[in-house]
Structures are given as C-alpha cells and as structure tokens.
C-alpha cells in the first residue's frame with residue numbers, strides 16, 4: 003500500500019526563502035511594515051522556488067463530500083439529507099463558497115466520497131464526475147464501529163492523492179480542500195484529539211450551531227470513539243479507519259500528495275486542518291506546504307493549527323466549511339505575492 007511506504011517530503015526551497023527574505027528587506031517599505039503579508043510572500047516564493055514569486059492565477063478548490071454515521075446520534079443541528087442537497091447546490095453554483103470562489107477567481111470541483119445517496123437524478127456525465135472516486139454510502143458511526151475498513155481507507159487516501167495529481171497537472175498553483183457533510187465536525191474533532199492526545203472536552207465544538215444538550219451528547223460520542231479506538235489512535239492511518247471517514251481520508255490523501263509534489267495549500271476550517279494534522283503525522287514536514295486561511299470557531303481547529311505552527315490569515319468567526327474561509331483568504335495570498343513582486347526597492351528611490 004502506497005501510503006505505508008514513507009516518502010521524505012522536501013521542504014520548500016531554503017535558498018529561495020533566503021533570497022525572498024532579502025528582497026523583502028530591500029523593498030521600499032519600512033522594515034517589517036508588511037507584517038505577516040511579508041512572511042506569507044516569502045513562504046509563497048519558497049514554495050514556488052522563485053523570487054519574486056509568480057502571480058497565483060490558478061487556485062483550485064476541491065470539496066470532499068460525505069455522510070457520517072454519527073449524524074444520526076444527536077451531534078448536529080441539521081439532518082443528514084442536507085449533505086446531498088448541498089452537493090447539488092455546489093453543482094448549481096449557489097452555495098456560500100461558490101459566491102466567494104466566483105468573486106476571487108477560484109475554480110471549484112465537488113466530489114462525493116461517501117454521501118449516503120446515489121444521485122440518480124443527476125445527468126450521467128455530472129453524476130460520473132461527482133462519484134468517480136466514491137468509496138461507500140456513508141461512513142461508520144465512529145463511537146460504535148470503524149468509519150472504514152483498512153481497504154477503504156487506503157482507497158480513499160489514494161483517491162485524494164490522485165485528485166491532487168490531476169489538479170496539479172491541470173495547472174493548479176495553490177490548492178484548497180473544502181468539506182461538506184452533516185456530522186463531520188465529530189469525526190474531525192476525534193481525529194484532532196487522537197493526533198494531539200487530548201480529551202473529548204478540549205476538541206468538542208458547536209459545529210452547525212448545537213445547543214448545550216447536544217454538546218454533551220457530542221462530547222460523549224467523541225469520548226466513546228476515542229476509547230473504542232484505543233491505541234490505534236497512535237497511528238494516523240488507523241486513526242482515519244477508526245475515527246475518520248471516506249471524505250476525511252481522501253482529504254488527507256489530497257493534502258499529503260500536494261506536499262509530496264511541492265504544491266502549496268491554503269487550509270480551511272476544522273475538517274481541512276484535522277486532515278492536514280493527519281497528513282503531517284503520516285509524513286512529518288508536510289505542513290510546511292500549508293498556510294492557514296482562517297480561524298474557525300471550532301476549538302479543535304485552533305489547537306491543531308497551533309500544533310502545526312500555523313497562524314490563520316483571517317479570523318472572522320466563520321464556521322461554514324465548504325472551503326469558504328480559505329477561499330476568502332485567497333486575496334490575502336495574492337496581495338502578499340503582489341507586494342514582493344511589484345514594489346520598488348529602497349535602493350531605486352534615489353533618496
């Protein structure tokens with residue numbers, strides 16, 4: 003199985019990082035005046051291997067959709083039928099993330115990895131494109147059973163990796179993973195707890211907006227899931243099988259392959275960051291290819307970002323998912339690159 007063979011991840015180019023830092027320091031701006039935009043520009047240059055960095059014209063969002071057995075156990079404010087309905091909304095270009103993607107010139111692709119329906123009503127071409135990587139209908143309720151078999155886990159990881167390869171081959175310069183799945187903040191929080199050795203109480207959040215009673219039920223589901231997984235939570239691939247889902251395993255494969263291929267990624271909310279944490283557990287160093295688009299309201303996202311050493315670009319109390327926070331941050335990344343490319347050098351001022 004490809005994912006068991008460890009591939010050493012290259013770091014973004016250190017020599018280019020130094021050149022970019024030098025150029026940043028020489029720009030016609032007071033030292034440090036560009037703040038974190040300066041750091042972001044240096045990261046983009048090191049990832050591209052070029053100073054000044056090229057404009058980031060081709061940004062691609064892939065939304066990984068799936069249903070989760072836990073959704074039937076009082077952990078979400080919404081019913082599972084919303085997952086498929088939102089998939090249709092993405093296809094129609096009418097979801098929140100579509101509006102942002104259109105505003106910021108980001109291309110959107112939607113994939114059903116584990117939605118609990120067959121989409122028989124869609125035309126054959128759309129259905130084929132949507133479901134080409136489908137692993138199963140719904141993933142297991144992680145407090146009662148494994149989310150996936152070992153074979154499904156490896157197929158999902160490889161599906162995500164194949165998608166990253168396709169996007170990179172099509173010219174993507176920056177990748178974003180988005181998510182759709184009622185109940186998915188429960189397995190994602192469990193993956194973070196497993197990765198960081200935290201109790202359920204420190205990773206449980208309000209997801210789509212649950213009240214206090216559902217919060218207690220959700221924390222109990224996460225706690226039971228962690229107990230059920232036991233020592234398997236020490237291994238990141240076992241974590242995906244026991245506590246994850248088809249869509250989260252595919253997202254992990256997608257993020258890991260992006261790092262392996264040296265393509266930078268802008269992370270979104272909890273699901274994206276839980277998978278980035280898992281990718282970095284599989285291949286330590288993967289996170290050097292990731293920047294954090296935004297801070298979600300989910301506590302597990304914040305603790306995972308801290309572990310990865312990533313500071314979010316935006317902090318807007320967003321909790322939509324879909325890739326929305328990362329897409330909203332794309333203009334920030336483009337701004338950083340424009341500054342390092344287009345600003346004159348202090349030495350050119352003639353003052």
Ligand SMILES: O=C(O)c1ccc[n+]([C@@H]2O[C@H](COP(=O)([O-])O)[C@@H](O)[C@H]2O)c1
Nearest residue numbers: 078183185186187209210271272298323
């Ligand atoms: O991105 C986030 O951090 C985020 C936080 C809360 C909710 N969501 C979205 O809401 C859904 C999951 O919430 P829940 O309460 O059903 O677990 C799923 O479709 C996510 O895209 C996403």
Ligand SMILES: Cc1cc2nc[nH]c2cc1C
Nearest residue numbers: 080084088182322323324
């Ligand atoms: C309407 C709706 C849209 C979403 N987008 C991502 N998660 C969502 C959950 C709901 C309920």
